[in-house]
Amino acid sequence: MSYQHTMKNGEIVDLPVGKVVCVGRNYAEHAKELNNPVPTEPILFIKPASAVVDMRQPIVIPEDQGSCHIETEMALLIGKELRRDTGPQVLEAIIGVGLGFDLTLRDVQNRLKDKGHPWEKAKAFDGSCPLSPFVSPSGFRWDDVSIELRRNGAVQQQGNSGDMITAVAELLSHIAQHFALQPGDVVLTGTPAGVGPLSAGDELLAVLDDQLSVASEVVARCS
Numbered sequence: 001m002s003y004q005h006t007m008k009n010g011e012i013v014d015l016p017v018g019k020v021v022c023v024g025r026n027y028a029e030h031a032k033e034l035n036n037p038v039p040t041e042p043i044l045f046i047k048p049a050s051a052v053v054d055m056r057q058p059i060v061i062p063e064d065q066g067s068c069h070i071e072t073e074m075a076l077l078i079g080k081e082l083r084r085d086t087g088p089q090v091l092e093a094i095i096g097v098g099l100g101f102d103l104t105l106r107d108v109q110n111r112l113k114d115k116g117h118p119w120e121k122a123k124a125f126d127g128s129c130p131l132s133p134f135v136s137p138s139g140f141r142w143d144d145v146s147i148e149l150r151r152n153g154a155v156q157q158q159g160n161s162g163d164m165i166t167a168v169a170e171l172l173s174h175i176a177q178h179f180a181l182q183p184g185d186v187v188l189t190g191t192p193a194g195v196g197p198l199s200a201g202d203e204l205l206a207v208l209d210d211q212l213s214v215a216s217e218v219v220a221r222c223s
Helices: 028-033 088-093 106-114 168-178
Strands: 002-006 012-016 020-024 043-047 052-054 059-062 068-070 072-078 094-101 129-131 146-151 154-160 186-188 203-208 212-221
Touching: 072 146, 088 094, 088 168, 094 203, 094 212, 129 186, 168 186
Parallel strands: 020 186, 052 129, 059 212
Antiparallel strands: 002 012, 020 043, 072 094, 072 186, 094 129, 146 154, 146 203, 203 212
16 A cells, blocks of 8 residues: 655655554543543654555444544645654645544553553554545645544534644654654644544544545444
8 A cells, every 4th residue: 555645746656654653632622531631742652554544445443342432633644754853844744634543442442551551452453544535735724724523424523723732843843853754654643522432334524624525434343
């Protein structure tokens, strides 16, 4: 799998699927709904390339590992390396903007957290990161991007990037201090409140501003 992205000049670039860097609790209301403290700096974790699937295809959830929650996020496709870069110029590394689902095995995660263990089994399983196509970042105001998820016709999540605790430029700078972002990597910027469990047969519609709208359906399988 690779990302095919059309540049502003019409050039089509192929990028390999890299890692996905996720940001936990970047919206205060989401932290509160899960009874988590609001962080003082970004909480980072990584999904491997094997977690990435096409959001336009049926979304497969495990049916024998407890509740699988959906978290809808603005996704940033990285087009050039960021390594210890800082300042507003890091925004130039964003080659595309899209939507991502951070699928989370919530029961599994809670058990791991109770034991003080890492979250990878709950967050990084195969297929845990459905991504939409990416559109050009031109014209986006990073402090005013709306995000919405409708499940079975009803609004489940609705948020705006202006409510992020750590804004986009600061977030990319922070990530780049800890590990390099490479072309083909994706950053998920955090989820607004309203996360909840999925069920087989759910019909989803994710919307990013007036730029992108993606429909998908949920199916279940045994692990």
